[in-house]
Amino acid sequence: MSTEVLAVGAGPANLSFAALADPIPGCRVTAVEARKSVSWHDGLLWGDSRLQVDGVKDLVSLVDPRSRFSFLNFLHEEGRLYRHLIASVGHVSRKEFDQYFTWAAQLLGVCLDEAVEAVEHDGTGFVAHTSRGVRRADHLVIGVGQEPCxxxxxxxxxxxxxxxxxxxxxxxxxxxxxxxxxxxxxxxxxxxxxxxxxxxxxxxxxxxxxxxxxxxxxLDESPFANEWFNPRFVEYFRDLTADQRLRLLDRQRAANxxxxxxxxxxxxxxxxxxxxxxxxxxxxxxxxxxxxxxxxxxxxxxxxxxxxxxxxxxxxxxxxxxxxATGYRTGRPGFMAPLADRLPCDGDVYAVGGDYRVDWDGPAANRIYVQNLAKHSHGVADPNLGLAAWRAAVIVNSLLGRELYALKGDDITLSFE
Structure with missing residues (x-):
């Protein structure tokens, strides 16, 4: 039986999810993007603007290095792999990663210039009203990113x-x-x-x-601070109380x-x-x-x-x-207003489980997942590109109810009680 998933937003988070879900038989992901492109931080795309993370922290490689959606495969397909390695020692340009995201979006068939205006549930599934019509889905993955503050x-x-x-x-x-x-x-x-x-x-x-x-x-880019962006640390953070998480986030401000x-x-x-x-x-x-x-x-x-x-x-x-240059803010997407009374919230944040599933009072057969909206529950690394592939794989595994992607093998230097 096939599963229909609507991914709202086509930034790196949902591109990663769609790419990792692509090989799964019977799982159909439709990604819609309100903008006319999938440009990431497009306001900063001049020639020598540089990415803060290594190119291996792409949409898929840290979870599935063999995926055809890797940055390395993009460079190979574009016939510039050797020249990139020579020209980009020490950094990757934002513009080149933007080209990579555009390439991946085209392979995945992202629906551009389609804004989701309202999402309802009709008792059997989600009904999304968009600027181009109506879409139905069994599950939602919300990855609309942050808004300028x-x-x-x-x-x-x-x-x-x-x-x-x-x-x-x-x-x-x-x-x-x-x-x-x-x-x-x-x-x-x-x-x-x-x-x-x-x-x-x-x-x-x-x-x-x-x-x-x-x-x-x-920015604190020291090795031990970078351990906070390790999946093992996210799991440790999840087990803390709400007050402990808040105090720890404050201590980690220098990392982001x-x-x-x-x-x-x-x-x-x-x-x-x-x-x-x-x-x-x-x-x-x-x-x-x-x-x-x-x-x-x-x-x-x-x-x-x-x-x-x-x-x-x-x-x-x-x-x-x-x-x-006053940063960005997160909040509940306006298109989820019809379901607002069914989604427990603390202020502007949803109650999010360890698998990024949002608590709601609807049927368990219809799930809502969020990306980049769980810093309060998953830690300082939540919006970071370096964990995009891992987070997307967590969601894929949760949807399937089995471990398609092995996520427990990587080590961490820090010790926890």
């Missing part, structure tokens, strides 16, 4: 001269000779800063970069909040070049511990209010352009 003081601004980092490459606004305000202190902020300083669309007259963090801090050392070094070097080795008319001000608390549009630009997180002092800055 915009500070409250900027949410009502509609000017094309203020944008979130998620849309940075789309804007195409020249920054040459302009005063630019950049807000945020994470990896996206660092990548945007380097792009602004690269001269791709001109060099700013002035860059003011503010972050509420205490410094322009490096900050900028890679490699990028910080490139940024510092570029600032040095602009300050001393070029004739560019350029100045900069980097303010750590400064939070954006006000932003108003005025003729020709913006006036920003910044509050020092230590002293409480308030200052104003003027900018011609504003880039908000």
């Amino acid at each position: 915009v500070p409250a003081c900027a949410r009502d601004l509609t000017s094309p001269r203020v944008w979130h980092a998620a849309r940075h490459i789309d804007r195409g606004l020249p920054v040459g000779g302009r005063d630019v305000l950049l807000v945020g202190g994470g990896q996206s902020a660092g990548e945007v800063a380097l792009d602004l300083l690269s001269g791709r669309t001109g060099v700013p007259r002035r860059l003011t970069w503010i972050t509420g963090a205490t410094g322009f801090a490096p 909040h900050g900028v890679t050392n490699e990028l910080l070094t490139r940024l510092y070097r570029r600032l040095y070049e602009l300050d001393y080795l070029t004739d560019a008319v350029f100045s900069h001000e980097l303010l750590a511990g400064s939070r954006l608390t006000g932003l108003t549009e005025e003729p020709g630009g913006f006036r920003a209010v910044e509050t020092d997180t230590v002293t409480g002092a308030v200052r104003e800055t003027r900018g011609d352009l504003v880039v908000l």
Whole structure:
């Protein structure tokens, strides 16, 4: 008997799920994507933007290295494997991984430009109303990703001269000779800063970069911190109480909040070049511990209010352009509203089981799984690309009720009580 699975969203999470489910007889996965492409972090896809993880952490390889959906097979099929190995020592470009995801989506038959508007249950299965009609499914796998988080003081601004980092490459606004305000202190902020300083669309007259963090801090990429992104640690985290998980997540902030050392070094070097080795008319001000608390549009630009997180002092800055690299937020998808009363929630998060299944009061024969919505229950690694294949395999095994993918063999250095 065949099983119909509707995968809502076609980012890396659901591409991984669809790829790992592809060889299973009788399991039909239909992946739908509201956008016209499956671009991942498409606002950051300029030529030298680099991936934070190794290329082996692709859609399938850490679970099934022999899969035809691997990044290595993509390079082979495209006839660039040897050149990639020579050109990409030490890093993989975001743009090349984006090409890989597009290639995989085409092989998997992802339905693009189809938005899911509402999901109901008719007593026998799920009924999804989409922008292209109605789809039925036995099971749902929700992988819609995160939405850009915009500070409250900027949410009502509609000017094309203020944008979130998620849309940075789309804007195409020249920054040459302009005063630019950049807000945020994470990896996206660092990548945007380097792009602004690269001269791709001109060099700013002035860059003011503010972050509420205490410094322009490096991401903790040490080996033992990276153990937190091991499936064994996820299983340990799952066994903790809710309060213990919350405390541990707070202690692990440095593992997913900050900028890679490699990028910080490139940024510092570029600032040095602009300050001393070029004739560019350029100045900069980097303010750590400064939070954006006000932003108003005025003729020709913006006036920003910044509050020092230590002293409480308030200052104003003027900018011609504003880039908000202020991260992303997760929440319950709007299209699940018809089933909201049947899904236990704690605020904006679902109750999620160890196999990423969401608790609900419907028939056990119809299951709902979520991806990238379980950090509270599965730990700091939940949204990380490095665990996408493992998480997808957990869901596949759960759907089948058997271990198609062996997931217990890998070791971990850390010891747990």
